[in-house]
Amino acid sequence: MSHIRIKGARLLDPSTGLDEVQDLDIEDGKIVKKGRDLSGSADEWVEADGKWLVPGLIDIHTHLREPGFEYKEDIASGARSAVQGGYTTVCCMANTDPVNDSPAITEFIYRRAKETALARVHVIAAATQGLRGEIMSEIAGLAGAGAVAFSDDGEVIMDAGVMRRVLEYASGVGRPVIAHCEDLNLRGPGVVHEGAHATCCGLAGSPAEAETIMVARDLELARLTGAHLHIAHVSAGRSVELIRDAKAAGVRVTAEVTPHHLYLTDEAIRGYNTHTKMAPPLRTAQDRELLWEGLIDGTLDCVATDHAPHADYEKDVEFDSAPFGIVGLETALPVVLSAVHAERISALQAIMRMSTTPAKILGLPGGTLDLGAPADLALIDPNTVWKVQARGLASRSKNSPFLDHEFQGRTVETYVGGQRVYKLEEA
Amino acid sequence: MKHLLGIETLSREEIERILETTQAMLEISQREVKRVPTLRGRTIINLFLEPSTRTRVSFEIAAKRLSADAINVSASGSSLSKAETLTDMAKNLVAMNADLLVVRDRTAGVPQMLAERVRAPVVNAGDGTHEHPTQALLDAFTIRQALGSLDGRRIAIVGDIAHSRVARSDIYAFTKLGAEVRVAGPPTMIPKGIEMMGVKPCHSMPEALDGADVVVMLRIQRERLAGALFPSVREYAATFGLGFQSLRYAKPNAIVLHPGPVNRGVEIAAEVADAEPSRILDQVTNGVAVRMAVLYLLTGNHS
Numbered sequence: 001m002s003h004i005r006i007k008g009a010r011l012l013d014p015s016t017g018l019d020e021v022q023d024l025d026i027e028d029g030k031i032v033k034k035g036r037d038l039s040g041s042a043d044e045w046v047e048a049d050g051k052w053l054v055p056g057l058i059d060i061h062t063h064l065r066e067p068g069f070e071y072k073e074d075i076a077s078g079a080r081s082a083v084q085g086g087y088t089t090v091c092c093m094a095n096t097d098p099v100n101d102s103p104a105i106t107e108f109i110y111r112r113a114k115e116t117a118l119a120r121v122h123v124i125a126a127a128t129q130g131l132r133g134e135i136m137s138e139i140a141g142l143a144g145a146g147a148v149a150f151s152d153d154g155e156v157i158m159d160a161g162v163m164r165r166v167l168e169y170a171s172g173v174g175r176p177v178i179a180h181c182e183d184l185n186l187r188g189p190g191v192v193h194e195g196a197h198a199t200c201c202g203l204a205g206s207p208a209e210a211e212t213i214m215v216a217r218d219l220e221l222a223r224l225t226g227a228h229l230h231i232a233h234v235s236a237g238r239s240v241e242l243i244r245d246a247k248a249a250g251v252r253v254t255a256e257v258t259p260h261h262l263y264l265t266d267e268a269i270r271g272y273n274t275h276t277k278m279a280p281p282l283r284t285a286q287d288r289e290l291l292w293e294g295l296i297d298g299t300l301d302c303v304a305t306d307h308a309p310h311a312d313y314e315k316d317v318e319f320d321s322a323p324f325g326i327v328g329l330e331t332a333l334p335v336v337l338s339a340v341h342a343e344r345i346s347a348l349q350a351i352m353r354m355s356t357t358p359a360k361i362l363g364l365p366g367g368t369l370d371l372g373a374p375a376d377l378a379l380i381d382p383n384t385v386w387k388v389q390a391r392g393l394a395s396r397s398k399n400s401p402f403l404d405h406e407f408q409g410r411t412v413e414t415y416v417g418g419q420r421v422y423k424l425e426e427a
Numbered sequence: 428m429k430h431l432l433g434i435e436t437l438s439r440e441e442i443e444r445i446l447e448t449t450q451a452m453l454e455i456s457q458r459e460v461k462r463v464p465t466l467r468g469r470t471i472i473n474l475f476l477e478p479s480t481r482t483r484v485s486f487e488i489a490a491k492r493l494s495a496d497a498i499n500v501s502a503s504g505s506s507l508s509k510a511e512t513l514t515d516m517a518k519n520l521v522a523m524n525a526d527l528l529v530v531r532d533r534t535a536g537v538p539q540m541l542a543e544r545v546r547a548p549v550v551n552a553g554d555g556t557h558e559h560p561t562q563a564l565l566d567a568f569t570i571r572q573a574l575g576s577l578d579g580r581r582i583a584i585v586g587d588i589a590h591s592r593v594a595r596s597d598i599y600a601f602t603k604l605g606a607e608v609r610v611a612g613p614p615t616m617i618p619k620g621i622e623m624m625g626v627k628p629c630h631s632m633p634e635a636l637d638g639a640d641v642v643v644m645l646r647i648q649r650e651r652l653a654g655a656l657f658p659s660v661r662e663y664a665a666t667f668g669l670g671f672q673s674l675r676y677a678k679p680n681a682i683v684l685h686p687g688p689v690n691r692g693v694e695i696a697a698e699v700a701d702a703e704p705s706r707i708l709d710q711v712t713n714g715v716a717v718r719m720a721v722l723y724l725l726t727g728n729h730s
Contacts, residue, residue, distance in 0.1 A: 196620025200435065202535035202557025202592060205619065272536030317512060318534040320555070 002043040003027045004418070009048035009379065013055065014352030015368035024053060026375040029418035034371065046413070048379060054351045055367050056088025056376035056414065057333065058358040060149075061178075061232055061256060061304035063325070064090070064121070066112060067105070068097025073309035073396045075109065078329070079117035081307070081395035083422040085330040086378035086411035088119055089359075089366055090307075093153045094126035101126035101137040103145035110146055118421040120376070122148045122364060127166045127177060131155035136166050143173040148362045149230065151178035154279060154324070156214065158184060164221050171227035176254070176362065178230045181214035181239070182206070182280055191320055193266040193281040201269060203319060208236035208287065211280050215239045219246040222253055230361060231255040233306050235280035237290030244299040254361045256304035257291050259328055259335035264288075264401060274315045274322035275401040278308065295353060296345055302358040305332045309397030327395045331388060333380070334407035340382070341408055347382075379413040381424075386410055430542045430549045431721055433558035434599035442567065442603060448720035449568050449713070455492060456716055466495035469526040469726055474517065475552070476502040477533040481687060481711065482552050482561075486529050489718035495526075495726075513537065514544050521545045527726050530554070548725040556590045562686050563596030565717040567604055569710050570641055573682050578605035583635045583677070585611045585667055586645025586694055587652060588628075589618040593686045597643060598624050611635030612667060615656040632667060636676035643684045644669050644695045660693055670696040674704065682706050 004026040011022050011034065025033035025042065064078040073081075075092075082090045092109065094100035100109065106123045113121035125147035129135045132155070139150060150170050156179075157163045163179075170177050187206040192198045194205025215231060219242060222229035234240060234257050243255050260278065265285045268276040276282060294300040308325025315322050336354060339345045345353075359367030366376050387406050390398040414422035428441055455463055471490045475483050483499060490497035500520070517528060527548045530538045535555035542549040553559040570577055582601050588594045588610045601608050602625045610621060611629040621628055629635035636642060649660050657663045669683065683695070683704045691697040700707060 194619050196623040199589075199618040199620045200595070200624065202555050202595060204556075207619075272539055313512065316514060318532070318540065319536045320534045 004044045004046065005038060005042035006046045006048050006053055006379065009051045009053035011053050011369060012348050012351050013369035014348055014356040015055070015370065017348070018369065019348050024369070026415065026418045029375055031369055031371055031373050031375050034369065046379070050381070050383070051412065052347065052380040052382055054378050054380060055355045055369055056378050056416065057086045057354045058089040058364060058366055059087050059305050059307065059329065059332070060091045060302065060358045060362055062090040062092050062307045062329070063095065063309065064092040065309060066096065067108065072311055075112045075121060076116035077394065077396040078307070078309070079113070079119040079121065081327070081329045081393065082119040083414040083416065084394040084411065086333045086380060086414055087329055088376035088378070088414060088416045089122065089364060090119055090329070091122045091124050091148060091362060093124050093151060095131060095153055095155065099126050099131050101129050101131070103138065103141045106142055106145040106147055119416055122146070122362070124149045124151050124178060126150070127152045127170070128157060128162065133157040133159055133162055136162070136169055139169050139175070140173050143175055147175065148364065149176045149178050151180070151232070153178070153180045153232065156180055156182055156184055160217060160221065163218065164225060167221055167225040167227035167229065171225060176228035176230045178232050179214070179218045180232045181211050181218060183210045183213045186210040186213065191277060191281070192269045193283045195266055195284060197266045197269055201272065203269065206281060208238060208283060211236045212238045212242060215242050219243070219251055219253060222246070223249070223251045226252065228252045228254070233258045233261065233280060233304065234291065234294070234300055235261045235283050235287065237287040240290050240294035240299050244294070247299065254301045255299070256302050257295055257300045258306050259303060259332040260326060260401060262288065262291055262295070262303070263335045263338070268401060272319045273401065274317070274319055275326055275399050275403070277319060277322050277324055278306070278326050279324040292339070292344065296349070301353070301361060303332060303336060303353050304358065305329050309395055310399050311397060315399045325399070327393065327397055327400050329395065330393055331400060331402045331407070333411060334409055337382060337409035338407065375415050375418040377415040378411050380409060381412045382409040384408070384410060428724060430538070431560050431725065432538050432542060432549065432551050434560045434563050434596045434603070435558065437603070439603045442564070442600060445564055445717070445720050445724065446568050446571065448724060449564070449716045452719035452723070453713065453716040455719070456712070461492050462494060463492070464494045465723060466490070466493040466726060469495040470524065471495045471497050471527045471529065471722065472520050472525045473497060473499045473529045474520065475499065475531040476513070477531050477553070479531055479553070482531065485711070485714045486552060486718050489715050489722055492715070493719055493722060495722065514541065517541045517545050521547045527722065550721055550725065553592055555592065557592050558596045559592040560596050561714070561718055561721060562593050563600035564721070565710055565714040566597055566643065566684055567600045568713045568717055569684060569706050570682070572709065572713070573706060574640060577601060580606045580640040581609070581638050582606045582641040582643065583609045583611060583639045584643045584645065585632070585635060585669065586647060587616040587656065588612055588621065589616050590648070591645050594645060598626050602626070609635050613657055632673045633676045636673065639677040639681055641682055641684065642669060642674070642677055646686065646688060647690055647694045649690065649693060664693050668694055668696065669699055671699060674699060684710060687711070
């Protein structure tokens with residue numbers, strides 16, 4: 001296999017704290033050498049002055065839609081979207097058709113990923129059969145087939161007794177349970193955050209407490225069971241406080257936040273753009289501030305996209321009728337980079353929250369530039385200014401709230417196992 | 428003004444221009460031959476995807492008095508029952524060279540969605556719990572007719588503010604025209620953030636009606652709301668219903684408005700609905716004139 005030398009990039013490795021301009025050599029799919037002005041021959045040289053070379057980003061909350069909803073996305077197109085966004089690993093949720101609640105489906109997804117995906121794919125299997133929140137799925141069998149975590153995601157497990165047993169049982173196979181925290185009764189018909197903007201738009205609101213009540217419940221269940229609870233897409237400031245307190249008390253909890261909750265507020269719903277409709281909903285500027293504080297102090301361990309593709313014709317309908325969710329793999333890094341440019345968060349910490357910590361949470365390889373580690377890498381131009389356009393997105397679906405939005409910084413090359421799987425075409 | 432999607436985005440001047448045009452239209456409606464050729468040859472489509480009698484008829488009469496051809500389309504007889512999307516259906520209707528689309532839908536935001544997708548002016552005839560701009564315009568016109576001006580007037584809006592498109596449009600119109608607005612109902616019916624719209628929320632009739640020049644009573648959807656937002660119709664009528672007893676908290680010459688249809692004995696006592704302070708039938712009469720004004724301003728060849 002070829003020997004590639006990436007020259008003169010700023011290497012950012014949160015796993016060791018490395019932040020230095022160096023060369024990096026890839027051979028046999030692995031990182032084999034790092035240092036200033038590496039000498040000796042190489043088959044290929046990549047001039048990377050002014051760019052950042054980071055461990056490939058890792059998304060632990062992705063909807064790849066295959067099997068069953070290939071018109072929205074499939075494993076191949078979702079993985080293309082991932083590598084175009086700098087992601088080298090994605091973890092796909094179980095709400096496919098059929099639901100991924102059996103080892104056969106899990107094996108199918110791994111096989112399809114191996115055959116078609118440019119990125120590494122890991123499977124998050126259903127916590128309960130059919131995502132019905134009643135009877136737990138065959139968690140041990142699924143873990144044996146390679147499931148890295150268990151979640152019913154948006155089909156919230158409303159029965160605390162069932163949730164308790166799922167947490168207990170999953171802890172027995174050493175896997176976390178990922179909770180989408182929303183009390184569906186309190187949410188009611190709500191489609192956006194309950195507040196002044198919902199009131200002015202005449203849209204049914206869901207209060208932040210629909211989330212915080214479930215966060216509190218699940219934290220208590222994690223305390224009861226000692227199991228590892230991972231809280232998906234935290235959107236409310238109060239949830240951050242609850243998680244911070246639980247961590248201080250020794251509860252085994254980790255948490256993620258999405259780029260859109262870090263960037264947008266409920267003001268974006270004005271105009272009824274269905275690309276601002278997701279669950280949990282966009283909340284207030286004050287919530288957003290507390291999410292940033294949580295991400296910076298580590299209460300929120302990582303950024304995850306909740307990449308949720310939907311076809312144009314599904315989203316181009318009345319706001320109430322549109323499905324929840326937006327695509328996110330190709331805009332996540334630019335959103336976080338905007339905070340790096342604003343000096344809100346350091347470059348090293350940004351990459352830690354998008355690569356190193358997510359790997360750690362689910363026990364996945366990656367998130368490091370250590371010698372001998374697989375060469376899963378993203379080469380980032382932090383300064384190039386570009387505009388998000390539907391035709392430029394690799395995802396099969398274009399339901400992004402950032403269409404026509406300008407960002408500074410994007411991925412220019414992505415490597416998985418030493419193979420260049422993406423290179424930005426110059427416009 | 429290209430469309431009429433809501434009052435929120437209108438300026439005071441735009442509202443006043445519509446109200447002035449309404450005055451002229453009202454005179455047409457009072458003639459023996461209630462028809463002028465102004466919009467002859469124009470096609471207006473009333474796309475009413477939520478059941479409605481009075482608003483639909485009011486728009487239809489308004490169109491006919493201006494000599495436009497008015498076509499009514501309802502949800503049940505439409506291709507929506509064949510799973511066509513609303514946008515496709517509207518595009519098809521406009522492709523038949525419709526000059527204007529009047530839209531009523533149970534979902535907030537639908538008129539705006541269609542306005543962005545079809546090339547014809549769109550009039551919002553009520554969208555979910557968002558806005559009902561022609562109702563607010565006719566309410567403002569009726570108040571002007573009775574009291575001269577809204578400037579400095581105190582207006583109470585009573586009922587299910589949270590689920591009322593009339594309340595939202597009224598609030599925007601009344602405050603833009605200089606009135607002081609209070610909204611009242613049990614806390615379950617007062618939506619979060621309503622203060623941001625420049626109104627004061629109240630939880631009792633004495634507080635809401637104190638010194639009021641105008642009382643707007645909203646229809647209670649008893650089938651939908653009893654048991655969820657209030658315990659019983661009887662308790663609602665006793666606490667927030669308008670009778671002569673509670674009307675005494677308002678100014679002696681206060682007028683009473685109701686967008687209809689009226690639930691007699693629930694939000695308003697029959698004797699008040701039929702008595703001197705009530706302007707309910709004036710509202711209905713003025714509604715046709717307001718809609719004539721809106722159709723004229725959006726389709727006529729004038730700047």
